[in-house]
Amino acid sequence: MIHEYALEPTVLSAWASNHRDYAEFLREYGLGTPRIVSSFPKRKPSKLRSYLLQHGPQDAQSLSGRRYTEMVIKLTESVVIRDALDHQASAWSDAAIAENHRAPFGVILSSSAIEAENNVTPDSMYLEGSAWNHCGQMEVKRTNSGIFSVVGDLLRLSSKHILIIDPFGWSAEAINFIRFMVHGISRDRLTDDLPKIVLFFKEKRGGVNAGGGSPSADHVKNQVMQGLGEKFGNIEFEVFELRETTVGDVFHNRCILTEHGGVVTGHGIGVSGNESHTDEVFLMSADIYQKKWQQFMELKCFCVVSSA
Template identity: 65%
Template sequence: MIYEYALEPAVLTSWASNNRDYAEFLREYGLGTARIVSSFPKKKASKLRSYLLQHCPQDAQSLTGQRYTEMVLKVVESIVVRDVQVHNTAEWAEAAVIENRRAPFDVILSSTGIQEGNNVTPASMYSQGSIWNHSGQVNISRTNEGLLGAVLNLIRLADARIVIVDPFGWTVEAISFIQFMLQSITNNRVSERLPAIMLFYKEKRGSGNSGNGSPSADHVRQQIFQALTFDVSDLQLEVFELRETENNDVFHNRCILTEHGGVITGHGISVSGDDSHTDEAILMKPEIYQKKWRQFIEQICFQIVSEARV
């Protein structure tokens, strides 16, 4: 539900000079949207920032120049980090074609058309059936394949961390999905670095009426590793069992977060495996994403009952 965009600086320059295009860019690109800009032609956010600012309009203090700078700063807030290979060309479009054939972008957005099937321009992006159009929510089957399909790019493009939040993330069904997801984590990546995996689930206290309680974080972590068929020595997996506290929010919603955004699902990762069972996956708006990020990453607004780290 997110897509990596190779974005030509000339397009940003054009948009900065137009009220409508400037406003649309701020609304349709970056964190909380389906369109995340690639670090191409650089490998780091700081390098991309410097590169884009070199293409700032000549009068940087003009309205267009100020808008362009603001757009660049928004771009680098959340980018897809790509291990770009060095290209012996000064032409952005030529380098984009070479890089695209090495490791395809989802979309190449250029000022003029280039001969690549995933290319759009400002003139063609609104055409019927354009690959620029992305849905913010999808209906999925409650199977490993169905759920992974909805979050595949979120997982594939993550460079820093993948955060799974699910009250029942300790169940057999949930662990099965995490294993299924991890088996594909190295497929078609644009960065060699593997993101850290973080799982947060809610404590369930066992009793005669409610059955067994939730297992410890260490047990869940061991269960996840048990069925993986690749070398896990480079995989950082952290598991947290949490308890709600007074005067704080409840632990209820289910979601998957990365540095590029988040997806909410109704049933979470405990899939049923039945093709006839469906769920909805919804791309988070920025304010909801930031709330969840604060609750589970920046502050952990719950009591930690058990935890298992590398």
């Protein structure tokens, strides 16, 4: 549901000169959308920003120049990092083709057609079957591979944080999915930087009628790490057991967030494994994403019962 876009500066510059294209870019690219721009042909967002600004309209103070600058600032707020070679000496299209052969982009958006199956242009992007079209919600099978098939790119493209928010993230089924996920994001990576994984689950109090309570964060972390083995011994993994407060919001929705966006699932990561069971996954809008990020990363709404 999140796709890495290699974006030619010429396209961005042309959009800046047209009010409709400018408005569509602000709506259709960046955080809260399926389209996240690649750091190509650079690695660091700051280098990409400088590179793009160098290729903008000559008059930076003109209307199109100011729009272009705003567009560059927006797209570099959330960038897919890839350990690409510096292709500055090559034509952008030639460099994009070479890099796409090395590690395919989700989509290459160029001013004119190039030799790549995942290429679209401003003239072809709206055609039926275009690679530009992406779903904002999908039905999945409630299996490890079923969920990962939809959220895999969101997770694989992350190099900073993966937040898993699930009231029952302590369950055996959820722990099994986290192990499956770690193995999945280690393949076909664009950078050697592995993201830090943070799991938030809700305290469940045991009792005569309620059954057993939730285990501690330390227990859940140990269960995950023991199942991963020595290969992933250095991965950063934190776990928080949370309790709702009387003045804060409730802990109910199941979400997965990275620096590139987030999704909401109905049942969460505790999959049944039954091929006939289904769930729905929805892409978060930017404002809902920001709300969830603040709620859990800043922990303002919940009390920490245990952590590891």
